[in-house]
Amino acid sequence: MDFYLGLLQIIGVHTLLGLSAYVVLLTGQVSLAQAGFMAIGAYVSAMLTVLAKWALVPALLTGGAAAAAVACLVGFPALRVRGLMLVVATLAFGEAVRLFFFNFDYQIAMGGIKVGPLGGEGFRQIRYFPENGWTTFQVMVFIWLTVGVVMTALWWMDRSRVGAVLRAVGEDEVAAQSAGLNLTAVKVSAMTLGGFIAGVAGGLYAHYTTHIEQGNFNVLVATFAIAYPILGGLSNVFGTLAAVVFIQGFLIEGLRFLGDWRNLLFGALIVLAMNVRPGGLLDAQTMSKGLSALRRLLDPAYGSAAARQAIDGLKDAGAMFRRLIAKWKGAFGA
């Protein structure tokens, strides 16, 4: 059971990483800087909980804010270039951040030993979760609550004027500019929001792995970040989730028993998935069909007793989550 809970943690954090790239991709930009933002969030929040003894949630939010601030600063010059130039610019930024942490030493003596980031050797003992009595299940629920909040916010944004503006810029920049949209403001805003989400993902990553180092935030992670929404489909936020489940749940964990063959199949299956589902694993049409089916199921006139039982079950789960949140007051510093 512990393994599946751990896997859900990984899927949750990677979903956040994918969503951070999703926001930027909506504006038609491809950013390979997400791993860099994730690194900033990871190091900042870990330093706050380990060295400054902050509570987790303020540390995560501060880590996210730091990543967002850097994303905003980077966004202004980087987003003035387009297409492949932007890919190279953001890749260079991501590598610069990684190399910064490769050389970043900040250790202080605590309890007779030195703790904190130590360049290439990384930052160990980020043990907020186990030392505060969080079980694997509780960590998983916390991560998924965060994912839920972010997904709901992005889902709402997608259906608001903000989402329309982002997609307008992504569809046709010239038309969007003709309609009076400030392209730089829109793109920088998307980059900032993406940076914030990646920063929070990094903070969670640091705390569930207990050890971070620059190698955890390399170009492969940046590639995965954009691969998730592209593979899953950009029509809605759930595509990213579907892609993360496909890659992390199936390709990486599900096929582990294949040994060396797994690495070979990994790339082939991604190519196959992109060919079979060119619009994404969860494109607009599939999503629309799924939502219609769900509506019919939940409609009392059509819904079965089993469906109603499932809804009652969800209500019970809601009550359980409320109890858990009450337990986690400490994480908010209360």
Next chain:
Amino acid sequence: MSIARTTALSAALGLALLAIPGTAQAQERQVKITGFGAMSGVVRSFGINSKAALEAAADRINRSGGVTLGDGAKGKIVIEFLDDRCNAEEGISVLRRIASSEALVAVGPTCSNVAEPLFGILQKKFGDAGDTGLQFPIFTDVAIKIGLAKISEWAFRNVPNETEMYATLFKWLKATKPNLKTIYGGVEENFAHSRATWYAVMKEVAAKEGFEIKGESKWLLEDTNFSNQAREAKKAEADIIAIAAHPFSTCGMLKEMARQGVKPKLLIGLTSSSSTETLQGCAGEAEAIIIPTSFAPINDQARAAADAVSKFKGSLDLHSGAAWENVFILKKIIEEQKVMAKPDTVKADREKIRAGLAKLTVTDGLIGKSKRTPDREAIKPYLFVHAKAGKWEVLHTPAVN
């Protein structure tokens, strides 16, 4: 008796006969030990060799009757091996998978950058009810970066103590080769073990012995071009060049040094490079390189183990040698601690194994006895080998052994 009835009875009898060996097999209990490490990527050879060593050792034990369990029954050791791709996140996932199975103990990982987070998710102090870290014993064979086992009381290592090995090496060099005065380093910067060994071990102990440090060249584990680094090494004109890198990039650097005509008076290598991979990759360029190691086939026992591992398509070196030793150490602990190896005793059995590992003060190894330290590390016997005509030969056995 009708034909149909005869057929039915025959089928039932056949099924019953088939079930007999099945029942006997069900009574034979299994002691599951799961290995994990890098089976892919640049350092995959370490995982492949560890897997072969674990399987060969288990085969040896099983052929000689298996393990005696707590109630006197005999159990067979079953080895499974999982690939973590030398990735921290995958390593954690693999460990959680192992802990969710009926495995009693894990042997691994390959990479120190995986070991650090893995040990971090374990319960720090055994029995601390306030610490919800994973309670599962790990007995590491490969990840060698100094001081990792102290992260958790569930973490144990059977890896050599590099500080002591290199301190002895430099002391010996000072005494036997007084003409060597200066040293230059080459370090694989993005590999935790290589980096720690150069900066915290080689550089420190060499300076302590009075060698002048002329600087270091840096590269990455995946690098394939070493022209700048070799040029820097040439410019330094040091008597000794010490390469803190794994076989893949060690060979890259040595080949480039040979191409540029960099000829130091002495070459020193990283412990992990005292393997067949280095000789397969660059035997000529590595000629005479000196490496301290905790394994060499210097006695009958070590030679027999090396032969057994080669039958499982692996080679025995200081790391896979530790994997081999670990299985035999675990067998002894399982028997002494009266492990039951039943599905309902998994948690208790894991605690018994942890307790048994914690109690160890000395263990048997392939080239001699190892001492155990209170912080769950090993002080293994070691020797200095050098590459000679495509083979590792013992150059010196320190008296400390």
